[in-house]
Each structure stands twice: as C-alpha cells, then as structure tokens.
Amino acid sequence: MISFFEASLAELSIHRIGNKAQDEFYVLSEHSIALKDNLLSNLLQQYFLSPFEKTNEIYHFFHPNTDLNLNEVYHFAAQIFENGDLFHENSKELAKYLYDVSGHPKIKAGELYVAFFENVQIEGQLFDAIGIFKSETKETYLKVYPENDGFGLSYEEGAININKLDKGCLIFNTDKEEGFRVAVIDQTNKSAEAVYWKDEFLKLKIRNDAFNQTNNVLGVYKNFVTEHLDQDFEISKADKIDLLN
Structure with a gap:
C-alpha cells in the first residue's frame, strides 16, 4: 500500500527531545541537514520509510473541537506543504510541541527527525509527504577493521539500528480538508506511556x-x-x- 521506490529525501531537520517530567530539556538545531551523500540518503530512507511498507491502516488528523487547525501537527504540516521555505521553522515548532506532550515520566528522550519526501506512493498514487520520526532506543555495535597483519576490534555506543524505527508517521499531501492521509508506526509497548505518540501528539482517527x-x-x-x-x-x-x- 505504501512504497518508496520512486521517493527522494528532499530535506531533513534533527532536534533532541528530553522528558519534560524528568526536567530534561529540548535542543533545537539552527538549520536543516545538508544531504550531500547519496549512500547516507538511501540509508535514511530505508530507516524512515521501510517500516511503512507493512502498514495497512490509514488515519487522518482530528481535533475534539472539530476545527482541524487546532490540531498542532496538522497545522504545522499544512504550513510546510503550503510553503517549503518554512520547513525548518515548523520542524522546530513540532519539536517543541512534542516536548510539551512528553509528560509521562517513562517516556524516553531521543532524537526527533522531521523529513520532507517527494514521490512517496500510497494506494497507487504519488504524493509529497512529511515524515516525523523519533529514535529512542540506542545500541552498541562492534566494529572490525584491518590492522597490520590481522584485524582490530572496537565498539561504538549510542548507535541507532536503521532496521528498528521506534516511532514515526507519514503525512501525505492529499485530502487536506479531511485531515490528510496519515500512516503511523509505534514499536514501543502499548502501556499508558506509549499512547502519547498517536493519541496526544498526533491526535489521529482511523480513516473510515x-x-x-x-x-x-x-x-x-x-x-x-x-x-x-x-x-x-x-x-x-x-x-x-x-x-x-
């Protein structure tokens, strides 16, 4: 239903989101990332988009007061679609809003990635899409490399496994009046601290x-x-x- 073989990553901003309940803070970058390495861009697309290939349910934004513009993520996404020059500034607003709803003490700190993709396919059609992703789980990797007459061994802590996206959503630039088409990923457990991503941050309803x-x-x-x-x-x-x- 969702495929990305024609997609390209056009812009990316990264911010750090702490846990508000733990008196941690957020850190905002001053500019978006310059994506000059094709291999890195391809790895990022694999990390961000491949989990959505198995997504079946499609959602849309809503707000209890029925005014979609009161849904913060919808509002910032609509501004990006209307004017790409506002991408990075709105990515910072998304980061600050996510921080505000990260009030449960068990919510993990992590990096927030806001990405703009071109030509992502959903239901047989190509659309631009905004991706919002959060990495919370860090891993340690061993590194083996040639050294003298044999091999050396080292490790890297705090690394991200590109095959394990913790949280993400794709907002497709279509059906704006109905709250866009939105696909969502949340690999965390289903306990109370986990539902903040879909229910409190994104505020989504299943598309009926x-x-x-x-x-x-x-x-x-x-x-x-x-x-x-x-x-x-x-x-x-x-x-x-x-x-x-």
Whole structure:
C-alpha cells in the first residue's frame, strides 16, 4: 500500500527531545541537514520509510473541537506543504510541541527527525509527504577493521539500528480538508506511556472509507484462514497458501 521506490529525501531537520517530567530539556538545531551523500540518503530512507511498507491502516488528523487547525501537527504540516521555505521553522515548532506532550515520566528522550519526501506512493498514487520520526532506543555495535597483519576490534555506543524505527508517521499531501492521509508506526509497548505518540501528539482517527473497510475485512479473513480454518476443516498447506494469496 505504501512504497518508496520512486521517493527522494528532499530535506531533513534533527532536534533532541528530553522528558519534560524528568526536567530534561529540548535542543533545537539552527538549520536543516545538508544531504550531500547519496549512500547516507538511501540509508535514511530505508530507516524512515521501510517500516511503512507493512502498514495497512490509514488515519487522518482530528481535533475534539472539530476545527482541524487546532490540531498542532496538522497545522504545522499544512504550513510546510503550503510553503517549503518554512520547513525548518515548523520542524522546530513540532519539536517543541512534542516536548510539551512528553509528560509521562517513562517516556524516553531521543532524537526527533522531521523529513520532507517527494514521490512517496500510497494506494497507487504519488504524493509529497512529511515524515516525523523519533529514535529512542540506542545500541552498541562492534566494529572490525584491518590492522597490520590481522584485524582490530572496537565498539561504538549510542548507535541507532536503521532496521528498528521506534516511532514515526507519514503525512501525505492529499485530502487536506479531511485531515490528510496519515500512516503511523509505534514499536514501543502499548502501556499508558506509549499512547502519547498517536493519541496526544498526533491526535489521529482511523480513516473510515471503503479502502480501510476492505483492508479490515481482509485482515479478519486472513486471521481466520491462518488461525482457525484447519481446526474446522481438513485442508492442505498448499490450499491454505492459495487462500491467503
């Protein structure tokens, strides 16, 4: 449903978000990142976009008062789509707003990435998209390198695994009046401190249209085939695979 084989990363800003409840602060960068290394750009696209290839549910922004402009993320995203020159300034506003809603003491500090992509495909159409991502989990990596007549060994702490995106969303520049199309990722657990990303920061509702309804029906169907069908009927593994495809 979402693919990025034609996508390109046009602009990227990075900020640091602390935990407000722990009296940590945020750090804002003064300018966006200069992306001159093609390999780095490709790695960033893999890190940011590949988790969304398996996303089925599409959301839209909302606000309890029905005025979409009162939804902060919607407001800042709309400004970026309307005027790309405001990208970095609005990325800083997004960072400050995320800090304001990071009030649970167990929310982890981390880097916030705000990215602008061109030509991201969703439901067979290409759109520009704004990506908002947060990395919270750091890992340690071993590094092996040639040295003299053999090899040397070192390590790097506080590194980011590009195959493990903690939190993210993609906001597609379409359906603005309905709150844009939004895909969301949250790999953290589902406890109370985790729901702030989708419910408090983004304020999203599932998009209730024919496409999502079809996906939901297919999800129920596939769950029945994989979990229950062979309990009630005699069916071969090959036939089961055919039903899933």
